[in-house]
Amino acid sequence: MDPVPSREIADMSGQAALPRKNGELVFDEAWQGRIFGMTVAMSHEACFAWREFQAQLIAEIAHAEREGESSSYYERWLHAFERLLADKGLLDEAALAERTLDFETGRRDDVL
Amino acid sequence: MSRAHDEHGHHHREPESVLSLRVRALESLLIEKKLVSSEAVDRIVGAYEQDIGPHNGAKVVARAWVDPAYRQRLLADGTAAIEELGFGGVDLQVVENTPGVHNLVVCTLCSCYPHSRQSGTSRSSTAPARYGSRAWCCASSASTCPRAWRSGSGTRAPSSGTWFFRNGPPAPNA
Numbered sequence: 001m002d003p004v005p006s007r008e009i010a011d012m013s014g015q016a017a018l019p020r021k022n023g024e025l026v027f028d029e030a031w032q033g034r035i036f037g038m039t040v041a042m043s044h045e046a047c048f049a050w051r052e053f054q055a056q057l058i059a060e061i062a063h064a065e066r067e068g069e070s071s072s073y074y075e076r077w078l079h080a081f082e083r084l085l086a087d088k089g090l091l092d093e094a095a096l097a098e099r100t101l102d103f104e105t106g107r108r109d110d111v112l
Numbered sequence: 113m114s115r116a117h118d119e120h121g122h123h124h125r126e127p128e129s130v131l132s133l134r135v136r137a138l139e140s141l142l143i144e145k146k147l148v149s150s151e152a153v154d155r156i157v158g159a160y161e162q163d164i165g166p167h168n169g170a171k172v173v174a175r176a177w178v179d180p181a182y183r184q185r186l187l188a189d190g191t192a193a194i195e196e197l198g199f200g201g202v203d204l205q206v207v208e209n210t211p212g213v214h215n216l217v218v219c220t221l222c223s224c225y226p227h228s229r230q231s232g233t234s235r236s237s238t239a240p241a242r243y244g245s246r247a248w249c250c251a252s253s254a255s256t257c258p259r260a261w262r263s264g265s266g267t268r269a270p271s272s273g274t275w276f277f278r279n280g281p282p283a284p285n286a
Contacts, residue, residue, distance in 0.1 A: 024165030
């Protein structure tokens with residue numbers, strides 16, 4: 001059965017509000033949808049409360065604005081997600097760097 | 113610490129392709145740890161793409177077009193009527209445009225709100241002076257106020273009848 005979208009997620013306000021066009025969510029690139037889906041999936045599995053991620057996202061956006069970074073909304077989302085997972089002990093940043101290199105160099109080509 | 117971080121542990125902007133690789137790497141690690149599955153991510157993205165936005169409202173309006181009894185229930189109690197179709201989570205007031213009554217939903221926080229912002233609904237016997245002009249209201253700027261009335265989209269303003277200005281939801285980015 002398909003998950004029912006949560007208002008808590010869909011109705012985030014202020015700078016954390018999801019990018020939309022004509023009311024519909026906008027993912028400019030496929031990876032943006034993947035990172036959104038992973039974050040929602042892990043909140044469904046109670047790996048963290050949505051408000052925890054939202055607070056991390058708001059902090060990441062505030063930091064990027066302060067630093068004058070031109071990063072996109074979902075780039076900031078990715079960073080917030082990584083930070084939250086690392087804080088929860090669910091992600092080893094070194095392992096992520098290594099796995100990213102595997103994809104960059106073509107040693108790995110599939111997520112599975 | 114990964115090379116995407118500076119000495120304070122903060123990230124810097126990367127080319128999109130690198131971001132895409134990083135997200136794939138992240139997904140593969142989380143799948144290995146059985147924290148997510150690709151199928152779950154697919155279903156969530158699909159559900160949010162399909163259910164968020166104007167689709168649900170369009171279904172409600174289409175039902176009201178073909179089912180006069182449903183239309184009456186929708187006008188009498190919008191919140192209850194949309195629950196019949198499985199939608200909820202919002203308090204909804206449904207209004208209907210007729211030849212003599214024109215409703216204009218205006219974003220609560222817009223500086224262009226034509227009457228008192230304190231009142232939920234205000235009334236006028238004339239169309240707003242700038243109605244129909246591309247410059248009128250925030251609607252010409254969908255990025256700052258996407259829910260507002262699209263006055264710049266070529267809709268023609270009726271010259272007679274009563275106008276009701278209604279507060280819509282606040283602008284999402286306000």
